[in-house]
Amino acid sequence: MSKKIDLISSLILFFLGLVIFLKSLTYPIGSFRSPGGGLFPLLGSLCLITLSIIMGIQTFLRTEELKSGKDHFFSSKEAPKRIFLGFLALVGFRYLLPIVGFGPATFLFIFYLTKFLGNYNWKISSIFAGSTAICAYYLFQVWLRIPMPPAILKF
Amino acid sequence: MEVFQSILLGFQVALTPLNLSLCLVGCLIGTLIGVLPGIGPAATIALLLPVTFALPPATAIIMLSGIFYGAMYGGSTTAILVNIPGEAAAAITCIDGYQMARQGRAGPALGIAAFGSFIAGTVGVFFLMIVAPPVAEFALKFGPPEIFSIMVFGLTILSYLSSGSLIKAFMMALIGLFIGMVGIDISGVFRFTFGIPDFYDGIGLVPLLMGLFGIAEVLTNLEQPIIRQVFESKIKGLLPNREDWRASIKPIFRGTLIGFLMGVIPGPSNTISSFVSYAMEKRLSKNPERFGKGTIEGVAGPESANNSACAGNFIPVLTLGIPTSAVMAVIVGAFIIHGVTPGPLLIKNNPDIFWGTIASMYIGNIMLLVLNLPLISIWVKVLKIPYGILFPLIFLFCFVGAYANNNSLMELNVMIFFGLVGYLMKKTGFEPAPLVMAYILCPFMEEAFRQSLLKSHGDLTIFISRPISATILIMAFLFIAMNIFTGLKKKRKKLLEKIELENN
DSSP states (O other): OOHHHHHHHHHHHHHHHHHHHHHHTTSOOBOSSSBOTTHHHHHHHHHHHHHHHHHHHHHHHOOSOOOSSOOSSSSSSSHHHHHHHHHHHHHHHHHHHHHHOHHHHHHHHHHHIIIIISOOOHHHHHHHHHHHHHHHIIIIIIISOOOOOOOSSOO | OHHHHHHHHHHHHHTSHHHHHHHHHHHHHHHHHHHSTTOOHHHHHHHHTGGGTTSOHHHHHHHHHHHHHHHHHHHHHHHHHHSSOSSGGGTTHHHHHHHHHHTTOHHHHHHHHHHHHHHHHHHHHHHHHHHHHHHHHHHTTOOHHHHHHHHHHHHHHHHHHSSSOHHHHHHHHHHHHHHHHOEEOTTSOEESOTTOGGGTTOSOHHHHHIIIIIIHHHHHHHTSOOOOOOOOSOOOOOSOOHHHHHHHHHHHHHHHHHHHHHHHSSSSHHHHHHHHHHHHHHHHOSOGGGTTSOOTHHHHHHHHHHHHHHHHHHHHHHHHOOOOSHHHHHHHHHHHHTTOOOSTTHHHHOHHHHHHHHHHHHHHHHHHHHHHTTTHHHHHHHHTSOHHHHHHHHHHHHHHHHHHHHTOHHHHHHHHHHHHHHHHHHHHTOOHHHHHHHHHHHHHHHHHHHHHHHHTTTOTTHHHHSHHHHHHHHHHHHHHHHHHHSTHHHHHHHHHHHHHHHHO
């Protein structure tokens, strides 16, 4: 793992530990004799802060990169774009679901993924998305009766 | 004698039509995901957790266990035919299995993998059946300090054996504890809920698992298109000949023993045991130079070891309630979701679940052997399903599973968040297993910690003044000390780097 990534990780975890430490102070700490709800997170956050400092120092003092073959964050030039598109699809589906309903949202979601990340043509993507949406609708909503969120827009 | 009466009860449970059919479904799904690289048993079990909500607890556990050991069977098929491990535990099988396939001996390689898995799986379950009850009885003597110490020990060992840095693993365990603290604590304090009513009951296990294992795994795979080249020769002669059996029988039994013993230890024991078995077979072989060139011992030993380790994995879960790996953490989650607490009281309070699960493993192993060999041509076809078609379906199942958990859109937010976190963790060398294990153990651990302090009037030495607790903590400390001070650190790193390279 690259030194830079490890340093950033230790810094993020240090601040996370600090936030949890401060937050746990707002809960009743009690004492060892009568522990309150804040004691366990307080002790945990102190451990996290300590470990992140140790990790930071260890990384800072490290002179060589580990030869794990993972020195770059992304495995290819295309990777950030693909990950962004994938993540966008997840968020998009989450917010489309209550607006257009399960069936249409599933169609759009599957179509987007197969077309833009699966690299299939329009025809295959449409057929696959359509059949998946129909099967998923009947499987989950009709057969298993999972109460999917009601759509704001009715089709 | 009592054990055999109990296992008869187990067979009564396992042989009901519902349990039998869901054991079969679990085994088939397990084999399917074992065959398919890119989705592991932890993610699959997490995906299917919501499907089990309506099932009786014993049935749910029987099905989910079937997925786990079924995956071990399936992993070897991909390793032998495609030279890609379907499961991390089958990584070492690629070396000699694929060479055998190239030499036109794919049939015997697949055959011995299946027979070895069957023998090891069955013997492993027998060991589990014999060993688990006395361990559980011993664990009944544990008070809160011992329970806390054993949980610390479990987390330490899992962190020690996680790939990557020990400090990183410990930090993940701490993050898991914090996630487990979200919600109302035992004294009624709202912690880390940030005023969001959906968090009052805590962060849901299902969206957490689906995010960390399902979404994160697919996002990682999405970085590059997966190219699979299936070995295109007709598979014939699945039954190994006498010569193959003569060469394989000792490795199978040695692998069984190694796998079971290593399976009990927390960590990726299925994977490690198969590597240890391979190394041992190579060392014991009269012709070590044949290893890597398609020797059947190189398939028989590791495949037996990883299946036997599955049975070993169940001992800490069923007797102490402590998961030893990510898959076991998900299974513990399944127990909890079904209102059953795994641990020393499981045998006493829920004998149907305990013995039913064990009996189902015997049946499942037979099912896998009978089904897998004739179905090999189907698994080969499954391997040809493009990932571009598969991953949208995995995403969709994750969404439906996470939503169906509580019928809440907040669960989807949690899943997407942990999907991103899991992806970043993978990219930065942080393991999700200690996080999940700590998250599941958190309520029990905190309760045991607080009860211990109340019992000792605030004296922290209670953890080291009681002999069992002290012994467990000393063992945990020794693992940490070994990691820091001895040359074992280098050995561990080498072993884990080897596993990581094989996995990639």
